[in-house]
Amino acid sequence: MEIKKGIAVSPGISIAKSLIIDSEDYRIPRRKIMPSQRMTEIQRVRNAFRDAIEELTQLEAEQDQTEGGKIKDIFAVHLRFLRDRSLRKRITDFIHAESVTAEYGVSTVLREIAAHFSNVKDPYISERAADIYDIERRLLRQLLGRRREDVEHLSEEVAVIARELSPTQTAGFNKEFVKGLATDAGGRTSHTAIVARSLGIPAVVALEDLTEIVTGGDTVIIDGNRGIVIVNPDDETIQQYERYSHELVELEHKLDAIREKPAVTRDGTKITVLGNIEFPDEAELVLQKGGEGIGLYRTEFLYLNRPTEPTEQEHYEAYAETVRVFQHRPVIIRTVDLGADKYTQSKRFAPEPNPFLGLRSIRFCLQNLMMFKTQLRAILRASLLGEVKVMFPLITNLQEMMQAKMILRDVMEDLDEDSIPCNRDIEIGVMIETPSAALTASTLARDTDFFSIGTNDLIQYTLAVDRGNELVSTLYSAADPAVLRLIRTVVQDAHKAQIDVALCGEVASEPDYVMLLLGMGIRTISITPPMIPEVKQIIRSVTIEDCNAIARKVLSMNSERQISSYLRNAARKILPEAF
Amino acid sequence: MQAGQDPLEKVVCETTVEIKNADGLHMRPAMQFVDVANKFNCDIIVSNSENTVDGKSIMQMTMLAATCGTKLMIKAEGADAQIAIDALRELVEKKHFDEPLPGDRKE
Numbered sequence: 198m199e200i201k202k203g204i205a206v207s208p209g210i211s212i213a214k215s216l217i218i219d220s221e222d223y224r225i226p227r228r229k230i231m232p233s234q235r236m237t238e239i240q241r242v243r244n245a246f247r248d249a250i251e252e253l254t255q256l257e258a259e260q261d262q263t264e265g266g267k268i269k270d271i272f273a274v275h276l277r278f279l280r281d282r283s284l285r286k287r288i289t290d291f292i293h294a295e296s297v298t299a300e301y302g303v304s305t306v307l308r309e310i311a312a313h314f315s316n317v318k319d320p321y322i323s324e325r326a327a328d329i330y331d332i333e334r335r336l337l338r339q340l341l342g343r344r345r346e347d348v349e350h351l352s353e354e355v356a357v358i359a360r361e362l363s364p365t366q367t368a369g370f371n372k373e374f375v376k377g378l379a380t381d382a383g384g385r386t387s388h389t390a391i392v393a394r395s396l397g398i399p400a401v402v403a404l405e406d407l408t409e410i411v412t413g414g415d416t417v418i419i420d421g422n423r424g425i426v427i428v429n430p431d432d433e434t435i436q437q438y439e440r441y442s443h444e445l446v447e448l449e450h451k452l453d454a455i456r457e458k459p460a461v462t463r464d465g466t467k468i469t470v471l472g473n474i475e476f477p478d479e480a481e482l483v484l485q486k487g488g489e490g491i492g493l494y495r496t497e498f499l500y501l502n503r504p505t506e507p508t509e510q511e512h513y514e515a516y517a518e519t520v521r522v523f524q525h526r527p528v529i530i531r532t533v534d535l536g537a538d539k540y541t542q543s544k545r546f547a548p549e550p551n552p553f554l555g556l557r558s559i560r561f562c563l564q565n566l567m568m569f570k571t572q573l574r575a576i577l578r579a580s581l582l583g584e585v586k587v588m589f590p591l592i593t594n595l596q597e598m599m600q601a602k603m604i605l606r607d608v609m610e611d612l613d614e615d616s617i618p619c620n621r622d623i624e625i626g627v628m629i630e631t632p633s634a635a636l637t638a639s640t641l642a643r644d645t646d647f648f649s650i651g652t653n654d655l656i657q658y659t660l661a662v663d664r665g666n667e668l669v670s671t672l673y674s675a676a677d678p679a680v681l682r683l684i685r686t687v688v689q690d691a692h693k694a695q696i697d698v699a700l701c702g703e704v705a706s707e708p709d710y711v712m713l714l715l716g717m718g719i720r721t722i723s724i725t726p727p728m729i730p731e732v733k734q735i736i737r738s739v740t741i742e743d744c745n746a747i748a749r750k751v752l753s754m755n756s757e758r759q760i761s762s763y764l765r766n767a768a769r770k771i772l773p774e775a776f
Numbered sequence: 777m778q779a780g781q782d783p784l785e786k787v788v789c790e791t792t793v794e795i796k797n798a799d800g801l802h803m804r805p806a807m808q809f810v811d812v813a814n815k816f817n818c819d820i821i822v823s824n825s826e827n828t829v830d831g832k833s834i835m836q837m838t839m840l841a842a843t844c845g846t847k848l849m850i851k852a853e854g855a856d857a858q859i860a861i862d863a864l865r866e867l868v869e870k871k872h873f874d875e876p877l878p879g880d881r882k883e
Contacts, residue, residue: 274803277810277834284835310835317841321799325838328803 198431201404203379205424206390208727209399210442211377212435215417215428216355217408218341218362228298228412239289241299245339250279253335271328278332284310300340307333351375356417359389360408367392377419379426381407382667391653391703393421394725395475397482401426403667452730456487460733464740468715470733471527471723473701477515480522482726487733490527490584492649492723493701494519496572497534506568512575520583527584529626529649529723530576532569532601534590536561553657558591563600573608580620588626588649593633595640602644626697630654635683642694649723650687652702656680675704676761678754681717685752688718699723709764711735712771716748739771787818789857792849793868797875800843805873810834812863818854820864831864844878 217228230238257272278284284306292302311329314322351374361382367389378393383402393400399421411417411428418427418438422445427434460468471492472483483491499507499515520528536557549555562569576587589601602625612619629635630651638648652675657664659680662673674680684700691698699721704710706728714722715736724732747767754760795801801809813820813831820831824846829836831850842848848868852860867873 270804270807274807274834277807281833281835283830283833287835310839313839314841319800319841319843321802322838322841322843325803 198434199410199428201407201410201426201428203401203404203407203424203426204383205400205421206383206402207378207393207398207400207421208445209377209397209421210438210445211356211399211419211421212430212438212442213354213356213376213417213419215358215411215413215415216351217411217413218357218359227301230296230298232296235293235296238292238297238299238302241340242285242288242292242302245299245303245336246279246285248339249332249335250276252339253279274328275332275335278328279336300337303336303340304333307336356419358408358411358417362389362392370396372396377417377421379404379407379417379419381405391725392475394703394706394727395473395479397727403670405667449730452734453486455730455733455737456485458487458733458737460489460736462715462736462739462741462744464742466715466720466741468736469699469721470729470736471529471699471701471721472726472729473723474519474726477518479726480519483729484522486726486729488726488729490523490529491519492527492529492699492721493588494528494530495534496531500533500535506571509571509575509578512572513578516575516579516585517582520579520585524583527586529586529588530579531588531590531628532559532562532572532576534558553663559589559597559601560591563597563604566604569604570608570611573605574612577605577608577612577619577623578617580623581618585620586624586626586647588628588647590628590651591630591654592627592641593631595637595644598627598641598644628701629687630658632659632683635687638687638690639693642690642696645696647697647699648687648691650684650698650700650702652680652684652700652704655683655702656704659683674757674761675702675707675710676764677757678760681713681752681760684714685717692718697721706732708732708735709761709768712739712744712747712768713751713764715739715741716744716746716751743771786853787855787857788851788853789861790849790851791861791865792847793865795842795844795846795848795872796869796877797872798844798878799875800846801837801840803838805875806834806838808867808873809837809864812867813860815863816852816854816856816860818852818857818860820850820852820860823849823851 253272253276257269257276260269260272288302288306291306292299307329311326311333314326314329317323351371354374354376356377356379357370357375358379361380362378375396375398377398378389378400380389380402381404383389389400389402399419401419401421401424404426407426415429418430418434420426420438430438460470462468469489471490472486472488473493473495474480474483474491475495476498480491499512516530536552536555556564576585579585587605589598592598605625609619609621624646626647626649627634627641627645628649628651629638631654634641635655642648653664656662656673656675656677660672660677662669664670664673688698698719700714700719701723705714705722706724708731711732712735722732751760751763754763797805810832821828822831822837822840823829824840824842827840829840831837840848850861850864
């Protein structure tokens with residue numbers, strides 16, 4: 198039995214067998230296999246080579262002779278490597294001699310070769326190490342891609358263990374069987390955390406070397422309340438956790454009773470509580486938990502785990518399914534927020550050096566108009582089915598917003614020409630998630646119907662902290678005075694312009710922050726569905742007067758530490774039952 | 777190879793070539809080399825002063841890291857050894873992989 202401590206990011210308890218997913222970006226941990234499994238792993242290597250050759254042959258054929266056929270040449274060289282028997286033999290011999298997995302064999306051998314190139318003095322040859330890394334990635338994608346399929350076709354309950362999970366990986370999960378997540382890296386707002394909360398399964402992150410301790414198939418307990426993962430627990434521990442898990446379920450049922458009750462403060466202020474969703478089938482969950490609509494419908498899932506872009510009809514069906522569930526309650530569809538992730542990076546010949554400051558989100562859409570217009574057409578067609586609103590992510594300046602709106606108008610005209618009806622008065626909003634958008638909120642407010650403050654990115658960009666990097670993730674905090682001042686500015690500017698302002702970051706579902714946000718003037722929040730009952734409970738136990746007092750006090754404070762400890766104490770005093 | 781010779785008879789041919797193109801035996805020239813080598817049935821091995829590798833393997837050929845001016849010994853063994861050697865010598869020394877020579881660069 199081994200106990201590891203990390204950061205709890207999604208509540209609940211799971212006891213299940215582990216399934217380890219390797220990530221293509223990191224060094225693959227050495228994992229021993231039984232000698233009897235060696236042939237299976239060697240066959241996996243052969244299949245990976247075969248499939249990589251097939252994929253690359255197709256890619257090569259698609260390339261034309263631009264840039265003097267250089268790209269075509271590179272693919273041709275990579276193909277020669279993949280067909281090189283001596284390379285394959287070196288890998289299979291290694292697996293045979295060391296009894297290790299296919300992934301480890303491929304990664305180790307190719308990195309040895311790359312290191313050999315890096316050591317050559319001639320720069321023209323030493324730079325070729327990059328080609329070898331690219332071949333390594335391609336092979337690992339084949340190997341891990343199949344592992345991803347395993348996650349889609351599970352037949353028993355598992356806890357997924359990984360170094361870090363990417364959106365592409367989690368989009369492929371079979372939700373019925375994935376009972377918990379635990380990762381080496383990550384923080385409170387990493388992708389793993391967001392996905393776990395939206396699925397309502399426990400998750401613990403920042404476990405450092407968990408993937409090296411666990412072997413696939415080990416029993417693990419993931420305690421998403423205390424931030425603990427127990428590997429190979431003894432019987433007594435398992436029984437103890439089964440009892441604890443039972444008690445938690447009962448508490449959850451008690452909170453579910455609040456579902457039908459409105460989110461109104463004790464002094465009568467109505468707060469609108471909406472749900473954030475990632476997949477159409479989560480819409481039901483929002484209703485079950487008592488949400489009044491969808492405040493953030495992420496649409497990236499449509500693009501992940503597939504070789505081609507989704508068609509207009511596929512977009513339309515996904516939106517229609519959700520809108521029909523909500524009928525005349527609002528559904529805010531956010532246009533696709535791709536970039537800074539596997540989807541766009543793997544399609545690039547040279548990955549961007551700094552993708553979070555690169556071609557992502559609305560910028561990516563504005564440079565890929567065909568793709569953007571396909572989505573907008575589908576949203577506009579779905580707009581007749583209910584109260585659909587459209588929202589543009591990561592706006593950084595007025596021009597971007599105006600350009601996006603202009604394209605939306607173009608698409609409306611196209612629909613008109615094709616005699617396809619749509620709601621021409623669809624509400625158009627923007628996400629405020631960069632400091633530049635927050636600082637110019639008064640300008641943006643003149644030409645938009647609503648704001649939605651996305652605190653996850655706003656905090657990251659304001660404080661210049663990568664929330665997934667455990668070395669600096671403690672600096673990532675919504676309680677930082679800089680972040681709070683920006684939120685305050687946006688709320689005030691929205692009120693002045695008389696437009697709606699909602700808040701849709703993770704912070705809105707943290708009990709410590711709910712009162713502060715209400716005190717700062719937020720009246721609409723959109724949160725992960727499983728948190729809706731708890732947040733409603735908090736709203737129903739406070740008065741706006743208390744909230745205002747807290748906000749006034751906090752906005753006069755100068756340090757993150759002071760603010761977060763003040764908020765914790767204030768919340769405990771008013772809502773002891775929430776802790 | 778002369779007509780009428782037993783195709784199964786072992787023919788061994790050797791030659792030494794010098795890499796002439798400015799950038800040396802990097803990826804694209806290595807690809808051309810193994811493509812030519814793989815057209816023949818004979819075994820082809822290539823050595824520099826330190827290592828001996830399989831002339832049909834791009835991985836091994838590139839790992840020789842032969843720069844401009846490096847001398848490589850090519851040894852072919854098999855019925856079509858002589859034509860293989862001739863073809864490889866032409867590729868390396870005459871066509872220098874259709875790449876610029878050190879002198880071309882300055883212009």
